[in-house]
Amino acid sequence: MQVSLIDIGTSKGIRIPSSVLKEIDAPKNFELRIEEGSIVLDVVEEPRMGWNEKFKDTENTLLIDDTLDVDEWDEI
16 A cells, blocks of 8 residues: 655654554554664554453452551551
8 A cells, every 4th residue: 555645734644544444453552663764553552451351250359358457557
């Protein structure tokens, strides 16, 4: 696919067709780097991407006790 540079204020940009973005299920952020004279865009994965699916079937219980005795306040 051939694209042309367009003016965006004082910068330049390219238009990426929405069909291409849908094909890769593109997020909002990319990492841009230069590699052997080429411009490469890598998808930046969200820090918690996939957490919903991973923990969907796990038991929703606390790992530590969330209560404090009055005597423990001084130790904190």
